[in-house]
Amino acid sequence: MLQYQQHGCGDPVVLVHGWLGGAAVWTPLVSHLSPHFEVISPDLPGFAGSADEAVPETLEGFAATIFDLLNSLGVGQFRLLGHSAGGMIAQQMALSHPDRVKKLVLVGTSCRGALPGRFETIDESITRLRAEGVKPVADYVAPIWFVDGRQSPYHDLSLKTALQATPKGAINCLSALHIWSACKLLHKIAMPTLVVCGERDRGAVVEESLTLWRGIPNAQLCIIPNCAHNVHLEAPHVFNQIVANFL
Secondary structure, eight states, X not given: OOOEEEEOOSSEEEEEOOTTOOGGGGHHHHHHHTXXXXXXXXXXXTSGGGTTSOOOSSHHHHHHHHHHHHHHTTOOSEEEEEETHHHHXXXXXXXXXXXXXXXXXXXXXXXXXXXXXXXXXXXXXHHHXXXXXXXXXXXXXXXXXXXXXXXXXXXXXXXXXXXXXXXXXXXXXXXXXXXOBOGGGGGGOOSOEEEEEETTOSSSOHHHHHHHHHHSTTEEEEEETTOOSOHHHHSHHHHHHHXXXXX
């Protein structure tokens, strides 16, 4: 079973982190939401506290592990937020069980895992991981997630969390993304949806968020200026308020 953090009480909000992430990256948002919601933030298999869990080979498999956790906690309907790869997992969850997801927030993500415009291709990242391991890749990638790179206040937290990933978790997640797409299914996402991205995102470029906004019938769009991929950690006060108002 996935490791997870659980805070607050009220209607459940589920937070799904991205590649090389973990529940810890939601710390500012959890503090903001927990007075009003029950906030559940799992570590995906192969990452952070769930590093020893069996790692799926498909995005559907990653989504299933979250549903297994929620079922074990007795959670029926919930609000769902996903960042980056977690945003793709969140789309898969919303498509496979639309009756469970009351509202959806997609942050710095895309309807396709191949991610056109990414700072490097998925194949290049997988090659790096196989040749160098997690630490050099995390050292290289973490600064790209912030406009101010290593000088960002939350860079060290992101890097520390990234270093907890296993090679298999990191590689399987990327491989699962590479073969996944929901671009032709966006019209089926019927619940109210908020799409958020950083203006200077180099992981999932702004055009990918525009595609989500145009394709999902009930979508709203927020582009936060002077932020990169980890917009939730670069402008937490702005991000937290926008998300809380929507939820």
